[in-house]
Amino acid sequence: MKLSFEKSRPGRGSRILPETDVPERSLPDALLRKDAPRLPEMSQGDISRHYSALARRVHGVSDGFYPLGSCTMKYNPKLNDEMASLPGFTGIHPLQPEYSVQGCLEAIVLAERLLCEITGMDAMTFQPAAGAHGEFTGLLLIKSWHESRGDSGRTKIIVPDSAHGTNPATATMTGYQVVNVKSDEAGGVDLEALKSAVGSDTAGLMLTNPNTLGIFDRNITEITRIIHEVGGLCYYDGANLNAIMGIARPGDMGFDVIHLNLHKTFSTPHGGGGPGAGAVGCRRALAKFLPSPQAKESGGTYSFEDPESSIGAVKAFYGNFLVVIRTLTYVLTLGRGGIVEAARNAVLNANYMMNGLSDLYDVAYPGICMHEFVLTAERIKKEYGVSAMDIAKAMIDRGIHPPTVYFPLIVKEAMMVEPTETESMETLDEAVAVLREIHELARTDPQSLHDAPISTPVRRLDEVGAARHPVLKYSF
Numbered sequence: 344m345k346l347s348f349e350k351s352r353p354g355r356g357s358r359i360l361p362e363t364d365v366p367e368r369s370l371p372d373a374l375l376r377k378d379a380p381r382l383p384e385m386s387q388g389d390i391s392r393h394y395s396a397l398a399r400r401v402h403g404v405s406d407g408f409y410p411l412g413s414c415t416m417k418y419n420p421k422l423n424d425e426m427a428s429l430p431g432f433t434g435i436h437p438l439q440p441e442y443s444v445q446g447c448l449e450a451i452v453l454a455e456r457l458l459c460e461i462t463g464m465d466a467m468t469f470q471p472a473a474g475a476h477g478e479f480t481g482l483l484l485i486k487s488w489h490e491s492r493g494d495s496g497r498t499k500i501i502v503p504d505s506a507h508g509t510n511p512a513t514a515t516m517t518g519y520q521v522v523n524v525k526s527d528e529a530g531g532v533d534l535e536a537l538k539s540a541v542g543s544d545t546a547g548l549m550l551t552n553p554n555t556l557g558i559f560d561r562n563i564t565e566i567t568r569i570i571h572e573v574g575g576l577c578y579y580d581g582a583n584l585n586a587i588m589g590i591a592r593p594g595d596m597g598f599d600v601i602h603l604n605l606h607k608t609f610s611t612p613h614g615g616g617g618p619g620a621g622a623v624g625c626r627r628a629l630a631k632f633l634p635s636p637q638a639k640e641s642g643g644t645y646s647f648e649d650p651e652s653s654i655g656a657v658k659a660f661y662g663n664f665l666v667v668i669r670t671l672t673y674v675l676t677l678g679r680g681g682i683v684e685a686a687r688n689a690v691l692n693a694n695y696m697m698n699g700l701s702d703l704y705d706v707a708y709p710g711i712c713m714h715e716f717v718l719t720a721e722r723i724k725k726e727y728g729v730s731a732m733d734i735a736k737a738m739i740d741r742g743i744h745p746p747t748v749y750f751p752l753i754v755k756e757a758m759m760v761e762p763t764e765t766e767s768m769e770t771l772d773e774a775v776a777v778l779r780e781i782h783e784l785a786r787t788d789p790q791s792l793h794d795a796p797i798s799t800p801v802r803r804l805d806e807v808g809a810a811r812h813p814v815l816k817y818s819f
């Protein structure tokens with residue numbers, strides 16, 4: 344497909360501004376650009392067609408099933424967008440005086456209170472813009488806590504091998520050494536390995552739960568006890584809270600800090616790099632380190648305050664505020680019962696789909712899963728030469744976004760499926776039928792799977808080439 348720049352013809356602009364009816368003023372020469380900006384010139388009709396054609400080439404939740412594991416590509420009620428579009432929320436300026444934005448501050452404080460209730464935490468910041476950013480913020484809280492007590496010998500963060508990839512990356516970025524702990528046969532943290540990894544140099548643990556295998560660690564309270572016993576703190580990667588929200592609280596499991604991906608579980612559409620929020624919650628003892636400013640309420644009046652020993656700002660102003668509004672709308676419309684029902688359905692849907700496939704596809708860690716499950720195509724590859732990648736590409740031809748493949752790293756030929764709670768039984772049945780049909784093809788016509796996708800504008804892409812030699816800009 345041609346780019347708008349390639350479709351551009353000089354003079355074919357869309358002139359929609361009226362002639363000026365006020366005196367023209369010119370800017371100082373120093374501020375004027377020397378050459379006209381290189382912008383595409385197209386008629387309104389052609390622009391409209393251009394973007395419609397682009398829209399037809401993407402696959403979003405509005406187009407079809409999108410079981411991309413760990414990403415929670417669920418349907419987000421349009422009402423949440425509508426609330427986030429109210430002029431009272433969109434028309435404000437971050438430097439406006441507090442008295443003139445009382446309603447917005449109230450929304451932040453209320454969202455904080457509700458999410459603290461859901462997670463079992465005492466305070467929360469909405470400043471971080473993404474999950475990984477929240478992890479970084481959370482580890483800075485842990486670091487500040489140790490430092491404030493003069494405890495400088497704690498240099499290590501324990502990270503189980505079933506953690507999300509951002510966890511070890513975050514620990515490294517915060518200046519910690521990462522200590523990997525392996526999983527046991529059930530897919531949980533190996534307690535013996537954990538016990539021998541901890542010591543007086545342990546700053547803390549970062550745990551993804553449910554982990555990337557879709558498993559809730561049944562030893563969770565024992566794990567946090569082991570870490571606390573040696574003086575470490577426990578960080579909960581709650582990017583995917585879908586399986587447990589309203590049912591179990593990380594605070595009750597012994598965690599001290601948590602982040603939530605509001606753009607996954609709490610209803611902001613994501614995936615295209617749009618605004619997100621990695622809200623970070625913590626226990627009271629850590630609240631004085633939270634990023635500044637924090638929204639506060641006192642006697643019915645709302646204001647911003649700088650926490651006593653704040654780590655400083657991690658993002659401009661108050662983070663992506665409209666993401667918080669979507670979260671607030673989502674939580675208030677679902678209510679206590681609805682939150683629980685959403686979590687139950689996320690788990691039910693994942694187990695339903697897993698059971699529809701487990702006679703043909705091997706489940707990496709059999710048993711009841713949480714909101715997602717991991718299949719392995721290792722045997723299919725050995726027997727028929729068909730890989731997880733071949734299966735993923737064949738799904739595209741059948742109108743389904745592939746699951747996450749080749750992750751988690753501890754499972755060979757991994758396919759990580761997260762159906763989410765918003766899909767109907769019919770959609771799940773169709774997806775199961777598609778995967779069963781693909782399995783049949785692996786047996787009878789593997790070449791057709793090596794050739795997939797055949798319905799897309801481009802076929803197999805050179806992923807290594809794209810990563811090694813990225814072409815990120817158009818050269819005229």
Ligand SMILES: *Cc1c(COP(=O)(O)O)cnc(C)c1O
Nearest residue numbers: 413473474475507509551580582
């Ligand atoms: C998505 C995800 C992250 C990272 O979130 P971003 O917003 O992409 O930075 C971290 N941990 C887990 C478990 C995730 O699923």
